[in-house]
Amino acid sequence: MWSPDEIASLCYNHFNKLPKRGKPEAGREWTLLAAVILLTDSSELKTVRKQVVSLGTGTKCISQSAMSTKGDILNDSHAEVIARRGCVRYLTEQLFRAVSGQSSDVFCPGSEEGKWTVKPGVSFLFFTSQTPCGDASIFPMTGSQAQPCEPVNALQSEESERRGLKRHAECDLEETRQSPRMKTSDNHSSRRKSGNTSEHEAITENKESSPLNEVLRCHPGVERAHPPDLHRTGAKCVPDSPADPLQPGLLYHSVGVLRLKPGRGERTLSLSCSDKLARWGVLGFQGALLSHYLQAPLYFRAVVVGKCPYSHQAMQRALKTRCSDVRDLPSGFSAHDPEILQSALGFPHNHTHTEAKHTHTQGRISPCGAAISWCAVSQQPLDVTANGYKQGVTKKALGTSQARSLISKVELLHSFLKLVAATEELPESLRGKDLKTYWDYKQAAGAYQQAWTQLRLQAFPLWPRSPPELLLFS
Structure with a gap:
């Protein structure tokens, strides 16, 4: 119909x-x-x-x-x-x-x-x-999808976690210079950052399984031959909830959690x-x-x-x-x-x-x-x-x-x-x-x-x- x-x-x-x-x-x-x-x-x-x-x-x-x-x-x-x-x-x-x-x-x-x-x-x-x-935007990229930014790797992960908020705020300031009262959620743009997410935290609490294997099982189109990458969301976890792990690959985000826009700059x-x-x-x-x-x-x-x-x-x-x-x-x-x-x-x-x-x-x-x-x-x-x-x-x-x-x-x-x-x-x-x-x-x-x-x-x-x-x- x-x-x-x-x-x-x-x-x-x-x-x-x-x-x-x-x-x-x-x-x-x-x-x-x-x-x-x-x-x-x-x-x-x-x-x-x-x-x-x-x-x-x-x-x-x-x-x-x-x-x-x-x-x-x-x-x-x-x-x-x-x-x-x-x-x-x-x-x-x-x-x-x-x-x-x-x-x-x-x-x-x-x-x-x-x-x-x-x-x-x-x-x-x-x-x-x-x-x-938010949560619907967190999923692995397939091999055919372009990655606008370099993937997070093991050597970068610790530094990324330490500097991430500062870098995000600077990017947001640049994006919203003409409208300082308004913020743009970066996951609402096609310019999503690289990385990957686990599919386990809020949905399968205390599950004794590998987050990497869990995501690959849920997304069979992701190629195992290369380090998986994902579409990230810029929206940040709500206060008092577990923070995103910010680890490389599938461990960058928690999934199933509530998130606040815009994710960069001042919270809403x-x-x-x-x-x-x-x-x-x-x-x-x-x-x-x-x-x-x-x-x-x-x-x-x-x-x-x-x-x-x-x-x-x-x-x-x-x-x-x-x-x-x-x-x-x-x-x-x-x-x-x-x-x-x-x-x-x-x-x-x-x-x-x-x-x-x-x-x-x-x-x-x-x-x-x-x-x-x-x-x-x-x-x-x-x-x-x-x-x-x-x-x-x-x-x-x-x-x-x-x-x-x-x-x-x-x-x-x-x-x-x-x-x-x-x-x-x-x-x-x-x-x-x-x-x-x-x-x-x-x-x-x-x-x-x-x-x-x-x-x-x-x-x-x-x-x-x-x-x-x-x-x-x-």
Whole structure:
């Protein structure tokens, strides 16, 4: 009914039809793309309607020191996060239409009072042009893949561990000179460093086997005749978790662990896209606010990756295996098992294609500083940001509504409050409560918070929590 190439082509064509604003300069800037696709199955016609309902581009996130207590800045502008936030904006409008008695493409009344469910035949796919940053990006290179940097060897390993953080910070400073508030996750670039990783630490605790043999067993395409090498991620392990061994070959990284972007320079509070996709696979991608209205969470039917360095085993590990044993979830929640597929079509604006078109007169290749959000809403579907705010905003306007992205936390809260105001029969979780702040509404989503607690306890106990003061806006 649909193929990975169809999905990739649909997303790329949709991007091409968007205005030029926020797009990378050909041959000099690169970016990444992600999208949410609405599938509507028609059993009578034996057809599937495929519609992009949210699309995002971007590679950057802000440092912890730049975060706002007003909820008016985008902390994480990686394409996957932008696409998901745009989808939440789309779903909010679809729920508004439903509660207002208008036609919704997605929702119909549920069996519980004040609750809604997805229409029969409706499902969602997630597309990303690049392997998600973090754990899904850690896998061995095959012999045919180019290595941009020299492999780490035994003589270099000790020195690499000692000097690594300093060298990474210097590289990051050079990459982000024009945008000091934003950082680019180096694993979200095609310029991954060399080395290799074990596949054992977080998945097979205390397993009495060779990490080298474990990776080679999981990745039979890696040639044993030569020292194996891998795609590294720049995202660093979260505080209090075991650090990466930083040893040569397969022992450079730990796998299965939570990681923070960007991995170089000042830390952020943004978890890697691998970690966020894994979380959405248990809690749903609708978020806490919309879960008030939904009889069950929304899960992606499949995750499709564009042509890029890719490992199905690493994707399975990062998105599914880490959460597969989570139990005692509230009714409707589950450790979802999406299909994981790869397309043979690459994004024309990724690093590889940009490098092929680059000329020496254009200067150095760099990530595009803008992030594009488009979603299928009736008003202002396009939202272009840079440094977490609307692109082109003046310093004088910072802190005002004119500077805010339409997918910022505070704007999504305001859209949700309009939905609440338009609802005659409120869900039970919103009745008779004095809810004022973003934090209040999130915490009142009882089933969602119970599921989140179980996920943290059983799979992600070291998931960093945002300081409460960052969530007390209204």
